[in-house]
Each structure stands twice: as structure tokens, then as C-alpha cells.
Amino acid sequence: MCPVAHAARHTQSSWTNSVHPASGGQVGFLVLPDNQDGAAVARATSPGLEQTQVIPHASGRPWIVGAWNAGEMLTASVGRKRLALLGCFGTTSAELLRALSGSGDVAALDAFLRSVPGSYHAIVSFDGEVRVQGSLSGVHEVFHATVGGVTCAADRPDTLAARIGGDIDAQALVGHLLSQQPWPLSGYTVWRGVECLAPGHYLRIRPDGAHRAVRWWSPPSAELTLAEGARRVRNALDDAVAARARNTPALGCDFSGGMDSTSLAFLASRQKGCRRLVTIRREAVDPAHDDAQWALRAAAFLPGAEFVVLPSAGLPLSFTDQLAYDEDLEAPYPWSRVKAVVACVARQLAARAVPLQLTGHGGDELFSPAPSFYHALAHSEGLRSVRDLRVARSMYRWPLGAMLSNLLRKPSYRQWLITASMSLTKPVGGPTEPFTGWGAHPRLPPWATPEAVEMCAGLLREAAARGTPPHSPEAAQHEVLQAVRQCGTKIRLTNRLTSRFGVAYHAPYLDDQVVSAALSVRLADRVEAERTKPVLATAMREIVPDALLDRTTKGEASAEVYAGARHHKAELLALTEDMRLARLGLVDDTAVRAALLAPHPVSRTFIPVVTTLACEVWLRSVEAARTRMRQQEGAA
Structure with missing residues (x-):
């Protein structure tokens, strides 16, 4: 059979339309195993849309079923091998064909998929074997469940819950009450019977419908110098923005004045495929907020861009529409208080014919060390970290005794989980409480019931007893990845919200290649007393004017919270x-x-x-x- 690559041709399903309460009337896609049971699942269920697209296995049985926009899907086939990318990607059909032709097994695609810029799902069918892979950040996540006796995968858990009659898992829901969800609680879905993959893994479904999780990525060693690491970050970010600009008539970009969004705007302005760059900034409620000044300075260096400023008086306040029901039922929306603001910005971009919005979210997670970073730095750098520790102690107001006592402790992740299970109700120490390298212990709010506390403590104890490994054996790397994963969840849910208005919401900092590049930089080079985000600032030299990269202040949004x-x-x-x-x-x-x-x-x-x-x-x-x-x- 001749190789074929194409924007996938889809057939409309004749299935009846039925909406389970877990689906909220929305669906992305389902991936089905290549067997009769998988085909039976397809015949017995409906994804919940009137217009359903179907891509078959080489056998002719349903493989990918769902709904997606034009340009979001690229497929290729060679004989009985199939490869589909769904999302945003910087590759071509010819490159997909070459990768397929040289691969004899689904595992042989690891290197190719590591090389493709963007953020997407990769779905493979090799003569009965299926591989489903998402992104490291979880912006494109993979969920799976047993449906009709076989493993099926989807891009959202409520899609699967609708097919198995899954109910709410109250114990997992308790995790969403925490000050921050630690791993592995952050990987539990709130729908019974539906599971999520760990980062760096793909789902492999055998011909008989059974499955296993296979690791395809591990965190890199933090060994690159600042110059080497910054170069890699720069190239990865440039590729990430280029992947968004390749087929987009207009590109929107947040333009707060901060280094993260400003860097994306300057990278976008360099893309040949971007015919219009529209920056958008929300005016702050707090008159002392200095983001506006920095945004105006940056605008002077981007004469070809369109600048949109939304006055605070015309924007919804925080907590607007909290009594309105959410359409997306995957999980509680962490940014629920600003959902009306997010929708308002999306409408503004849609009115200007801008189909894609770049956000700087993910930059802080990658390039701003968390307080617990200094614990890992002290253990990796020894006496060389003393100066940085002094700066951190002054910045976070750590008592000397508490800081030194904390530095003497180096718990394993299992020990950290056990301690976390016993400190859920401990009052938050605030900025004067130093943390070990794995991060701050999570806290439940004081109104959590004793039953909720025990549920949460039980999950943490179980995770410790199983020997749940961290994302990385290095504490600092683990914490960065955990922050990236939590940010990725927010972006995934936000993208669904903005997409209702025809505007996709993208976070290039969370692309796999950017995350890997940031993690490759030595710990000692990730922090400097005189500079904010030294890795990103170095990466953007000669792209972003020095005057903008040297900013040392940072705005915060508590005024918006209080006003709302x-x-x-x-x-x-x-x-x-x-x-x-x-x-x-x-x-x-x-x-x-x-x-x-x-x-x-x-x-x-x-x-x-x-x-x-x-x-x-x-x-x-x-x-x-x-x-x-x-x-x-x-x-x-």
C-alpha cells in the first residue's frame, strides 16, 4: 500500500446523541482499541455531539472518535500503521510519513515525538497496538478507563465517566480543597473509575484491550551552564511560538508588562507566518500596579503590533457569575473567580478576528525559584549557596534558627508524604516558614471536617506506603514539574472556556521542549540576587530590549480579589x-x-x-x- 498523509478525512457518525451528566454536553475525543469489543463500545455509545468525526484503524474499526477543528488534526498512514497529532504542532505530513516508515513498533516513535514542537496529543495505531500520549504539562492530558471490558482513552475524564456511569469520587475531591495538591493526589480524577497518566508516560493498549503505562521521558540532569541552557530555552521558545503562528492569520498575546508575556510578544513579532500581532492588556484595579508602565515601554519597541487595552471599569470583577453553572465538568476550575474576565478577553479577541491567544503562564513556574528551591540549592552547592541563602532569608523573612533547622533535614519523598499526612490541619506558617526541597506541605482549610481530613490523610499515607516516586529524584526538579503540571491543568480548562468564543488559549512555556530545556540548567544558574529570572532574561537578550529584561518589580492581583x-x-x-x-x-x-x-x-x-x-x-x-x-x- 502506498504511504498516505493527509488532513484526516472524517465520516459523520449515525449514532444517537445522548448526554451523560458528566459530559456537560461537550466532548473532545475517544481512542478505541482495535478489536471487536472496541468496535462494540463505539456502536453502543455516543460522544455526545450531533456532528461526530471518526478516523478508523487500518482494520476499518473505529480508532479516534470525537470532534475537532480544522487544522488541529494531522494524520499519516503507511500500510497498517497510523499516526495522528491532535492539537498545535510544528511538523508536516511528510515528516510524519518518514517517522512512520522508519518505525517498526509504537515505542520507536519516542525520538520523533520528542522533536516535534508544540502541544498536542499523539495517537498511534500499529497493526492492533495503540499508543496515546499527551504533553508533560498536562495541557494535553490522557485519561483512561475500562469500558465494555476494554481500555479506552480520552482527552478528558468526564467523557469516560459518561460511558461507565462513573460518579464523583469524594475522596479525590478533597484534594481540590488543599492549599496546593501534591503528587500523586494531583493526578487523581474526581470521577470514579477514570485514571490519569503520570507525566512522561504514554498509554499502550494491546490488541486484547488491556493496557500499561510506558515511560517515554525522564527529567534531564540539571547540568547545563547558564549560557548553554539559555540558548536551548531560546530555541525551544522560538519553535513553540512558531508552531502557533504557522497557520494563524492573527495572533493574540497577553501584554501585561511582565517578562513572560513580553518575551512571547517579541518572539511572535519575528514570525514570518504571523500577519497580525494583537496584544491585549487588562488595566489593573490597583493604581499602584506598575505593569502598565512596563507594557507602554515595551509597546514602543513593537511598532507593527496592534495594542488593545481593556479599561478596568469595563471588565467583570473577580467572582462575577459565580452562581452560573459551568459547562465544563472535568473538575473544579482553579481560576473560577476570573472565569468571567477570561471570557470577556476572549470575546474581545474574537471580535477582532484573532483565533489564538498566547499567555505567559508557565514562565513563573519554570524560571522563578519557589522558596523550597533554596533547600535543594544548599544541598547541591554547599558553601557556594550561602550568599543566595542570605538573600532568600531576607526576602522570605525566615528566622535563622528555623532556616538552619530546615536545612539539616533532607527527607525522602515517602517521608515528606507521611509528614504531610500529619500536618494537614496545622496553621500555615506563612512567609516565615522555610520548606524542605519537596515543597510546602499542603494544608486543608480550617472548615474541612474531620472526615475530610482523614480522607486526605489516608490518600497521602497510601501513596507513601506504595512508595510513590516523585516526578524526579531531585527535589528541585520535582517541584518545578509539579508546578508545571498544576499550571497545565489550569490552561487545559481555560482553553475549553475560551474556545467557546472561537479563541484558543495557548501557553508556549508549557511545551515539552521548553520544559525540558528549563530543567537542563544548573540549579546555581537559575537564581541571581541582582536579576529576575536569569535564565529567561539571558535567553531573550537581543530579542527583548535590555531595559525591559532588567525589570525587578512584579505586580500582584490581590486588589482585584478584594474588590470582587x-x-x-x-x-x-x-x-x-x-x-x-x-x-x-x-x-x-x-x-x-x-x-x-x-x-x-x-x-x-x-x-x-x-x-x-x-x-x-x-x-x-x-x-x-x-x-x-x-x-x-x-x-x-
């Missing part, structure tokens, strides 16, 4: 009435209400309120979807 909470207090208090979280026995709703009414002199104490309300909004949205389904069934 005051204005929408009635709606937020309504969420504390008959709380669904309380029905599940996870929170004391009276205590939540009291926390919402109490003054919060520092924003840190208000963060658990935001997280709790996001979980409550999600539960109510699931409940509303179930009610709609019952009504539809009754009408039928």
Missing part, C-alpha cells in the same frame, strides 16, 4: 447556603460563611475560600447537569 469579593458578597454568601460540599460531609458550611464574612488583612488567608467556592460551583454544576438529563429523559 466586596462587590459580589451576596452571591458568594449564597454559595454557602446548603453547600453541596457539606452534604458530602467535607466542609462545615457555617465556618465557610464565617470565613467569607471575616476580614482578611493578607490575601493568603483568603485563598482557601476561593478554592472551596470553586469546588462548590463545580458540584452545583454537576447537579444541574444531572437535573437537565432527567428532564430530557422525562420529556422523551
Whole structure:
């Protein structure tokens, strides 16, 4: 058979349209094994859309079923081998064909897939063997479940939950109440029976429908010098932006004035495929916020770009529309408080015919060391780290005794998990609490019930007992990857929100090649007392003007949080009435209400309120979807 590569031709399914409450009426795709049971799953279920696209295995059985936009899918076939990329990628059909022709097994594609810039799912079918791979950050995630006796994969867990009748997993939901979710709790879905892959793994489905997770990537050694690492970061970022600009008539870019978004804007301005660059900036509520000054300075160096500034008076405040039900039911949305703002910006870009928005999210996670980084630095650099430790101690106001005591401890990840299970209700120490290299121990809010605390502690103890490995044996690398993964989840959910308005939401910093490049830099070169984000700043020299890279200030958004909470207090208090979280026995709703009414002199104490309300909004949205389904069934 002659090799074939093409933008996939899709057949419309004749399946009936049925919406499970877990699906919210939305779907991405399902991947089915190449056997009769997989075909039976396809015949018995519907992805929940009136228009469904189907790509077959070489056998003719359904392989990939779902819905996607033109340009998001590229496929190639050689004999009984098939390869599909779904998302944003910087490659061609000819390159896919060459990779297929030289590969005798699904595992042989590792090197090729590592080399393709962008963020995407890679789905392979080799004569009955199936490989499903997402991105390291989880922006493109792989979920799987047993459906009809065989393993099926999808890009979202609620798609699979709809097919197995999966209900909410209250124990996993408790993890979303934490100040931050540690691994492996962050990898648990809130839908029973649906699992998520660990980062750096792909799902391999055998012809009989069984599966196993296979590691294809491990964190690199942090051994490159600043110059070498910055060069690799620069090339990876340039490729990441080029992948977005290749077929886009107009490219939108956040333009806050910070180094992350500013760097993307300058990289985008250099792309030959980008005919229009539209930058967009939201005016801050806080008059002391200096992002605007830096954005204006940057704009002077981009004469060919279009600059859009959205006045704060015309923007929705934080917590707008919190009583509105979410359409996306994958999980609680961590940025729920700004969902109306995100939608407003997307509408503004859509009105200007801009189909894709670049965001600088991920830059902080990769290039701004977390407080616990200094613990790892001390253990790797010894006396050479003393100067950096002094700066960190001054910046975070660590008492000398507490810092030294912390540096003497070097727990294994298992020990860290055990300690975390015993400190869930310990008051947060705030900026004066130094951390070991694995990061801060998670905390549950004070309104979590004893049952919720025990559920969460049980998960942490189980993970420790299983010997759950960290993302990397090096604590600093693990923490960066964990931060990247949590940011990737936010981007994945945000992209679904903005896509409803015809605007894709992309974070180039979270692309696999950029993450790998950032992790390759020596720990000692990732921090400098005189400079912010030295690796990124070095990478962007001669692309971004030096005056912009030398900025040492950083704006923060607590004013927006307080203003929105005051204005929408009635709606937020309504969420504390008959709380669904309380029905599940996870929170004391009276205590939540009291926390919402109490003054919060520092924003840190208000963060658990935001997280709790996001979980409550999600539960109510699931409940509303179930009610709609019952009504539809009754009408039928």
C-alpha cells in the first residue's frame, strides 16, 4: 500500500446523541482499541455531539472518535500503521510519513515525538497496538478507563465517566480543597473509575484491550551552564511560538508588562507566518500596579503590533457569575473567580478576528525559584549557596534558627508524604516558614471536617506506603514539574472556556521542549540576587530590549480579589447556603460563611475560600447537569 498523509478525512457518525451528566454536553475525543469489543463500545455509545468525526484503524474499526477543528488534526498512514497529532504542532505530513516508515513498533516513535514542537496529543495505531500520549504539562492530558471490558482513552475524564456511569469520587475531591495538591493526589480524577497518566508516560493498549503505562521521558540532569541552557530555552521558545503562528492569520498575546508575556510578544513579532500581532492588556484595579508602565515601554519597541487595552471599569470583577453553572465538568476550575474576565478577553479577541491567544503562564513556574528551591540549592552547592541563602532569608523573612533547622533535614519523598499526612490541619506558617526541597506541605482549610481530613490523610499515607516516586529524584526538579503540571491543568480548562468564543488559549512555556530545556540548567544558574529570572532574561537578550529584561518589580492581583469579593458578597454568601460540599460531609458550611464574612488583612488567608467556592460551583454544576438529563429523559 502506498504511504498516505493527509488532513484526516472524517465520516459523520449515525449514532444517537445522548448526554451523560458528566459530559456537560461537550466532548473532545475517544481512542478505541482495535478489536471487536472496541468496535462494540463505539456502536453502543455516543460522544455526545450531533456532528461526530471518526478516523478508523487500518482494520476499518473505529480508532479516534470525537470532534475537532480544522487544522488541529494531522494524520499519516503507511500500510497498517497510523499516526495522528491532535492539537498545535510544528511538523508536516511528510515528516510524519518518514517517522512512520522508519518505525517498526509504537515505542520507536519516542525520538520523533520528542522533536516535534508544540502541544498536542499523539495517537498511534500499529497493526492492533495503540499508543496515546499527551504533553508533560498536562495541557494535553490522557485519561483512561475500562469500558465494555476494554481500555479506552480520552482527552478528558468526564467523557469516560459518561460511558461507565462513573460518579464523583469524594475522596479525590478533597484534594481540590488543599492549599496546593501534591503528587500523586494531583493526578487523581474526581470521577470514579477514570485514571490519569503520570507525566512522561504514554498509554499502550494491546490488541486484547488491556493496557500499561510506558515511560517515554525522564527529567534531564540539571547540568547545563547558564549560557548553554539559555540558548536551548531560546530555541525551544522560538519553535513553540512558531508552531502557533504557522497557520494563524492573527495572533493574540497577553501584554501585561511582565517578562513572560513580553518575551512571547517579541518572539511572535519575528514570525514570518504571523500577519497580525494583537496584544491585549487588562488595566489593573490597583493604581499602584506598575505593569502598565512596563507594557507602554515595551509597546514602543513593537511598532507593527496592534495594542488593545481593556479599561478596568469595563471588565467583570473577580467572582462575577459565580452562581452560573459551568459547562465544563472535568473538575473544579482553579481560576473560577476570573472565569468571567477570561471570557470577556476572549470575546474581545474574537471580535477582532484573532483565533489564538498566547499567555505567559508557565514562565513563573519554570524560571522563578519557589522558596523550597533554596533547600535543594544548599544541598547541591554547599558553601557556594550561602550568599543566595542570605538573600532568600531576607526576602522570605525566615528566622535563622528555623532556616538552619530546615536545612539539616533532607527527607525522602515517602517521608515528606507521611509528614504531610500529619500536618494537614496545622496553621500555615506563612512567609516565615522555610520548606524542605519537596515543597510546602499542603494544608486543608480550617472548615474541612474531620472526615475530610482523614480522607486526605489516608490518600497521602497510601501513596507513601506504595512508595510513590516523585516526578524526579531531585527535589528541585520535582517541584518545578509539579508546578508545571498544576499550571497545565489550569490552561487545559481555560482553553475549553475560551474556545467557546472561537479563541484558543495557548501557553508556549508549557511545551515539552521548553520544559525540558528549563530543567537542563544548573540549579546555581537559575537564581541571581541582582536579576529576575536569569535564565529567561539571558535567553531573550537581543530579542527583548535590555531595559525591559532588567525589570525587578512584579505586580500582584490581590486588589482585584478584594474588590470582587466586596462587590459580589451576596452571591458568594449564597454559595454557602446548603453547600453541596457539606452534604458530602467535607466542609462545615457555617465556618465557610464565617470565613467569607471575616476580614482578611493578607490575601493568603483568603485563598482557601476561593478554592472551596470553586469546588462548590463545580458540584452545583454537576447537579444541574444531572437535573437537565432527567428532564430530557422525562420529556422523551
